[in-house]
Amino acid sequence: MGNAAEHAAITAHWSRRDPAAWIMARLAAEQVQTPQWRDVARFDQIHAGGLQAVRELAELCAISRDWQVVDLGGGLGGAARALSGTYGCALTCVDLTPTLIDAGERLTTLVGLQRYVRHLEADATATGLADAAYDLVWVQHLALHLPEPLALWREAARLLKPGGLLAVHEWVLGSGEPYYPAPWAPADGSLSHLGSQAELEARLTAAGFIDIRLQDVSATAAEGYARQLKALARQPQADNPVLPAEELGLVIANAERSLREGRARCLMGTARRA
Structure with missing residues (x-):
C-alpha cells in the first residue's frame, strides 16, 4: 500500500479517536445491557450509505453460510459484523490501522461474534x-487511499478461489475533484487517489476479474449524507466514532455536495475471479 510515510499518514488519519470507547459510551448512555451487532451497527458503519449499503451489496453477492469471507480495509469491522450476524459466515477483517483493529476486536467481542469474525492488522495489498x-473478498472505500490500486485488486484475486466473488463499493472521479476535507481525506486532499470508473474497470480486468458489474449509487449516497446534515442541524455538537464535531459537519457537507454536483461518484457491484 505504498511507502512507510503513506502508511503512517493513513494510520494517523484514522487514529485520532478511540472508536470503541465512543460507541460503548453511547450504548451505556442508552442503557443497552447486552449489545447485539445491530446495536453497534447504528454507529460503526462509517462508509457512504451506512448499513443499508452493506445490505444492498450483500444481496448482490447471495452470500452462503459456509462461505469464507475477507474484508480488505475493513476498519472497525462494521461490515464484517453485519455480514456474519446476518448470514452466519466466517470473516477475516483486514486493516492497516492498529487503532481500528483494536477497536474492532473490542466491539466484536462485545456483541459475541469473536468466534466468527477475526481482525488482522495487515496491508490490504499484501495480507499474508x-x-x-x-x-x-469485500472492499469498501479502500482503493481511494491507494496511489497504485492495481496491487489491491491483484491481492483480492490471489485470495479468491477460482470463480470467487469480489464485492466492490468505491468512490471514483466524476466531473472534477471532490471537495475536501472528505470522509477519507483531510483539507489538502492528501490520502485521496480517486480514479475514474473506466480506470477501475481496467484495473479489475488486469487483475484477472471477469463479469464486472458496477452500478452508480451516487444519488442514494447523497441522500444519506443529506439526512445526516439535517440531523446535524438539530444537534450541531454531534460527532461520530472517528471524527470530532468540529470536522464532521463540513466533511459530510462536502461529501454530499461532491456527489450532488457530480464531482465524485459512488459505485457498487461485483466481479468474478476468472
Missing part, C-alpha cells in the same frame, strides 16, 4: 493470507 482460500 492463503492463496485461493476465500469465496468472497
Whole structure:
C-alpha cells in the first residue's frame, strides 16, 4: 500500500479517536445491557450509505453460510459484523490501522461474534493470507487511499478461489475533484487517489476479474449524507466514532455536495475471479 510515510499518514488519519470507547459510551448512555451487532451497527458503519449499503451489496453477492469471507480495509469491522450476524459466515477483517483493529476486536467481542469474525492488522495489498482460500473478498472505500490500486485488486484475486466473488463499493472521479476535507481525506486532499470508473474497470480486468458489474449509487449516497446534515442541524455538537464535531459537519457537507454536483461518484457491484 505504498511507502512507510503513506502508511503512517493513513494510520494517523484514522487514529485520532478511540472508536470503541465512543460507541460503548453511547450504548451505556442508552442503557443497552447486552449489545447485539445491530446495536453497534447504528454507529460503526462509517462508509457512504451506512448499513443499508452493506445490505444492498450483500444481496448482490447471495452470500452462503459456509462461505469464507475477507474484508480488505475493513476498519472497525462494521461490515464484517453485519455480514456474519446476518448470514452466519466466517470473516477475516483486514486493516492497516492498529487503532481500528483494536477497536474492532473490542466491539466484536462485545456483541459475541469473536468466534466468527477475526481482525488482522495487515496491508490490504499484501495480507499474508492463503492463496485461493476465500469465496468472497469485500472492499469498501479502500482503493481511494491507494496511489497504485492495481496491487489491491491483484491481492483480492490471489485470495479468491477460482470463480470467487469480489464485492466492490468505491468512490471514483466524476466531473472534477471532490471537495475536501472528505470522509477519507483531510483539507489538502492528501490520502485521496480517486480514479475514474473506466480506470477501475481496467484495473479489475488486469487483475484477472471477469463479469464486472458496477452500478452508480451516487444519488442514494447523497441522500444519506443529506439526512445526516439535517440531523446535524438539530444537534450541531454531534460527532461520530472517528471524527470530532468540529470536522464532521463540513466533511459530510462536502461529501454530499461532491456527489450532488457530480464531482465524485459512488459505485457498487461485483466481479468474478476468472
